[in-house]
Amino acid sequence: MKNLRTVVEEKLPELPVVQYAWLGEEEIPFSERVREICRNECPRYGTSWSCPPGVGTVRECMERCAGFPGMFVFTTIAEVTDAADMEETLATRGAHEAVTKEIREIFEGEGCRTLALSADSCAICDRCAYPDAPCRHPERMLPCLESYGIIVPELAQKAGIEFMNGANIVTWFGVILFTE
Numbered sequence: 001m002k003n004l005r006t007v008v009e010e011k012l013p014e015l016p017v018v019q020y021a022w023l024g025e026e027e028i029p030f031s032e033r034v035r036e037i038c039r040n041e042c043p044r045y046g047t048s049w050s051c052p053p054g055v056g057t058v059r060e061c062m063e064r065c066a067g068f069p070g071m072f073v074f075t076t077i078a079e080v081t082d083a084a085d086m087e088e089t090l091a092t093r094g095a096h097e098a099v100t101k102e103i104r105e106i107f108e109g110e111g112c113r114t115l116a117l118s119a120d121s122c123a124i125c126d127r128c129a130y131p132d133a134p135c136r137h138p139e140r141m142l143p144c145l146e147s148y149g150i151i152v153p154e155l156a157q158k159a160g161i162e163f164m165n166g167a168n169i170v171t172w173f174g175v176i177l178f179t180e
């Protein structure tokens with residue numbers, strides 16, 4: 001019988017994954033400092049269940065992740081005409097989220113429980129239900145890596161994955177935490 005890694009890696013060539021790595025959950029670099037950046041610099045702070053403080057404290061996020069010992073980290077890339085144009089950049093995120101969900105399905109198809117984290121704030125609903133009502137699509141919503149207090153450049157370094165892939169190339173990170 002094939003092990004989980006083999007099953008996942010055999011399916012990866014069908015997906016636009018650029019780089020990937022297998023790590024342990026204990027290798028995730030968490031920091032409260034990331035939250036400060038969210039709070040001070042991101043207009044989505046306090047407006048979505050996928051962002052702080054809606055996702056819980058960094059401690060709560062760490063505890064949630066601790067329930068999933070395995071971690072699969074990967075990137076997809078998208079070429080844009082101007083990486084500083086947030087509208088153009090964010091328009092490429094949907095394709096990355098679709099890949100994240102496809103990879104999550106591979107793990108779940110092998111009987112794993114998963115926790116998937118993706119990039120940037122959830123944009124499924126025109127107007128997020130936060131904070132007046134629960135998330136409308138908790139099974140589809142992918143919290144943002146940074147919202148969990150994860151230092152993505154440090155995670156990339158640990159994984160041996162390029163954090164950036166050149167001018168006007170957007171590099172999107174995704175994480176599937178899993179139990180076997």
Ligand code: SF4
Nearest residue numbers: 122125128129135136
């Ligand atoms: S699915 Fe809707 S309610 Fe849930 S986090 Fe995303 S935008 Fe908000």
